[in-house]
Amino acid sequence: MQAIKSIAAAAVAFSVLFTFSGPAPAQSASGSPQLVGIAKFPQHSYALLEVPIPQTGNASAETMILSEGERQKYVEVVSINITQRSVGLVYHGSNVVVSLGSAVPPSNSATANEIDLTNASFRATLQLFAKVSNRTLLLRPGLPEPNFAIRASVVDSESTIQVFVTALADQGIAAINDGEKFVMIVPKSAAATAQPRSDQILIPPGDAGASTNLIPAGMMVMNGTDCWQMAPTYAALMDRKLDLASRTLPMQPFFFRNQTALTRPEFIYAFEVMFAWRGYKLVPVDDKLAKLTRIETK
Numbered sequence: 001m002q003a004i005k006s007i008a009a010a011a012v013a014f015s016v017l018f019t020f021s022g023p024a025p026a027q028s029a030s031g032s033p034q035l036v037g038i039a040k041f042p043q044h045s046y047a048l049l050e051v052p053i054p055q056t057g058n059a060s061a062e063t064m065i066l067s068e069g070e071r072q073k074y075v076e077v078v079s080i081n082i083t084q085r086s087v088g089l090v091y092h093g094s095n096v097v098v099s100l101g102s103a104v105p106p107s108n109s110a111t112a113n114e115i116d117l118t119n120a121s122f123r124a125t126l127q128l129f130a131k132v133s134n135r136t137l138l139l140r141p142g143l144p145e146p147n148f149a150i151r152a153s154v155v156d157s158e159s160t161i162q163v164f165v166t167a168l169a170d171q172g173i174a175a176i177n178d179g180e181k182f183v184m185i186v187p188k189s190a191a192a193t194a195q196p197r198s199d200q201i202l203i204p205p206g207d208a209g210a211s212t213n214l215i216p217a218g219m220m221v222m223n224g225t226d227c228w229q230m231a232p233t234y235a236a237l238m239d240r241k242l243d244l245a246s247r248t249l250p251m252q253p254f255f256f257r258n259q260t261a262l263t264r265p266e267f268i269y270a271f272e273v274m275f276a277w278r279g280y281k282l283v284p285v286d287d288k289l290a291k292l293t294r295i296e297t298k
Contacts, residue, residue, distance in 0.1 A: 120149075122145040138270060181198065251278040
């Protein structure tokens with residue numbers, strides 16, 4: 001029961017704390033969303049949109065990846081036409097059609113997966129990769145952030161995933177599977193030291209429920225979140241409060257979304273990896289407190 005309460009408390013804390021966003025990609029002067037990609041898969045088709053943020057004079061935008069019939073804030077995707085490379089929207093109550101450009105011939109296979117990205121941002125491309133692979137991405141600091149142009153027609157999910165892996169590799173980025181639920185996204189230069197080990201996650205003695213009680217997919221989202229906003233929830237996942245005396249200089253911001261439902265030990269593992277990549281670890285002080293300490297390098 002205590003494990004269930006801890007999971008619920010951590011999830012609530014995250015839903016409140018981590019809706020912050022870092023710098024948004026540039027947006028054109030027009031007030032309409034910009035279509036930067038379309039993807040068609042057997043179960044869903046997706047539109048990748050850069051949507052102007054209100055009160056910014058259309059100078060910045062947020063990324064949305066929506067399927068047909070899906071709505072987020074004031075944007076609803078009504079239709080996706082992969083051949084015409086266009087998407088019908090309801091935007092602030094008005095019908096809008098946005099397009100990638102000229103139409104393309106239909107695929108030779110009615111069941112083929114289609115990927116059509118034009119100047120899609122790094123983070124939008126990663127979000128789509130997470131959906132395709134159905135894995136939670138762990139992003140190491142220091143990644144390049146190129147835009148992507150990808151046109152591909154592939155026959156199955158494995159080939160679709162490989163399209164993204166290859167596109168990332170071409171930009172000096174490695175995608176390394178970590179167990180069944182994670183992918184580490186790291187610079188190629190750091191791939192040899194990535195050390196995926198989620199298959200070694202241990203369930204604490206007397207806490208069998210931790211392996212079956214799941215925090216739902218999409219519950220924890222960080223878009224450029226500061227370390228000291230997320231560290232208290234990290235401590236809460238360990239049934240402790242953060243010792244604020246451990247507060248030090250800010251770390252590089254965090255970008256994270258749990259694409260899949262995860263157990264509490266799996267979340268702790270994800271946090272452990274992301275903090276370690278920034279040179280920190282969370283250690284218990286006593287049965288009530290935990291503090292962040294620097295990882296000593298040999």
